[in-house]
Amino acid sequence: MRMRLKLKTVFVLYFTVSLLGLIYALMQLGQRCDCRGHDMSKDQQISQLRGELQKLQEHIKTSELAKKTDVPRIYVITPTYARLVQKAELTRLSHTFLHVPHLHWIMVEDAPQPTLLVTDFLAASGLTYTHLHQLTPKDRKLQEGDPSWLKPRGAEQRNEGLRWLREMGAAAEGKEAAALEEAVVYFADDDNTYSLQLFEEMRYTYRVSVWPVGLVGGMKFERPVVEDGKVVRFHTGWRPNRPFPMDMAGFAVSLRFILTTPQARFDGDAQMGFLESSFLQHLVTMDDLEPKADLCTKVLVWHTRTEKPKMKREDALQKQGLGSDPDVEV
């Protein structure tokens, strides 16, 4: 009897404990693991992080400000010379270039040595750059009062940029050499105006790509005329039969092509309007030109010119010893 009682107690106890266990176990069935509370906060975190990521990505995409390096590099050769508006021009040009992914600025001063103004400017610009200088010989230089079309400007500086590219190209190895293979070269004067779209148009250039240029040559725009995807002639207001009646701002050349055509350079003695042709005729025929900017129907670069500021009052005040402080950089 005592034995049976004990067994009964044990059984009841055991029954109770195991029943609780069973109930608990049954509760677990069908929901492998109750991670819901846990999950909720993590899911919230993930969705919040995803939202933040998306916002940032959109921000970067819309502001087109990514310094992407997985796209062909653009080498921009800019001849520049000391003048009152130089720093202003370089400033706004740099603001444009800062938006262009993978751009390398080759600045070539027309000076016997690098100037402090351009050196300091480039260092503070936030851009990737190479700073060169090449003085134009006196007999090739425009003199005060000469009309701007009398002699081509910037030929020596562009050639110096090309020399640097070829020297660098010859020294490049491995990955860097491969990167140069797909790079493109553009000649961008420091007074023109460039849209950001322009750089994406030129980025993939097989040999020489071309597009319209606004406000050039006494015209609303000049442009290559495209028929069936090919350039067949040029819309220009002057001597359309020049080999390449195009402005410097209207074409880009693949670096590979420049490296394999060492004779291609600008002729500083070229006749007015023939400087571009002197370079391009080493490289291509009209048939080879690659039309960009919606088959040359969009104006994405403008040949703007900045007025030379008048200094009449400055001169008058300087004679009285009251001129602007020469230590202040303008």
Place this chain on the structure above:
Amino acid sequence: MRMRLKLKTVFVLYFTVSLLGLIYALMQLGQRCDCRGHDMSKDQQISQLRGELQKLQEHIKTSELAKKTDVPRIYVITPTYARLVQKAELTRLSHTFLHVPHLHWIMVEDAPQPTLLVTDFLAASGLTYTHLHQLTPKDRKLQEGDPSWLKPRGAEQRNEGLRWLREMGAAAEGKEAAALEEAVVYFADDDNTYSLQLFEEMRYTYRVSVWPVGLVGGMKFERPVVEDGKVVRFHTGWRPNRPFPMDMAGFAVSLRFILTTPQARFDGDAQMGFLESSFLQHLVTMDDLEPKADLCTKVLVWHTRTEKPKMKREDALQKQGLGSDPDVEV
């Protein structure tokens, strides 16, 4: 015996089942929930997302391109008018503004209605903007051939910008009203050149902040002259005794101050050189001016002017029916 056997079988079966339940229940103890496998992948996701976020944030920070909104907002009022170089000017100006955190562009066209060119341009600019228009009455407008100094330009458009600001200010509530309290207003013409530093100088303006302007008024620069941290006179080439002998590009005004001084506006009939004074004299005296740009020793903005392009060849070609395609926007 059969009864006992049945009971025993039931007991053994029950014992087995409930033991399994108990074991399962015991396995659950001490680890409230086995979310580890679950957690691992979510934790990985979170840490991966965090990594991506950090990379993007650093990218944005280092490229200085953040549209920070935790700094006072800058409202820039730009009068503009249709001309050949308009799109080019707006293009490079927008490239500068895209680098400036928390900038709101108020574009005011001198036109009877918004033009398609400016509307499309703004929509594609990537900037925060308000597009207004205000036609200058004919008798106040410069006529073809008039010298640019004959009549002040842009007075009506700047006043329209001020009107919009005051209307918005009156309607603002809560957080937005608080944000407006610390905002600043700048009048930026579309042909000038602005450094990025300029905007950080003006961002914290209590009433009216001032700085030098390069290449203006026939001078290398004009500037307020500062002694003991106060503006005491102006370096200018012409009528230094005007109330405020400063260019439009040389000052910014706190929005709070503009909202509380509704009488401050530009006088379109002001004498040449007195347009800035006509506005500022409602707001401050020379003593109140806040000198910026290292006590007005740095030139951070340039009064550049763009040449009007000659259209001689275009005109000649148009007479022959060979002009540039009018459907191409320049």
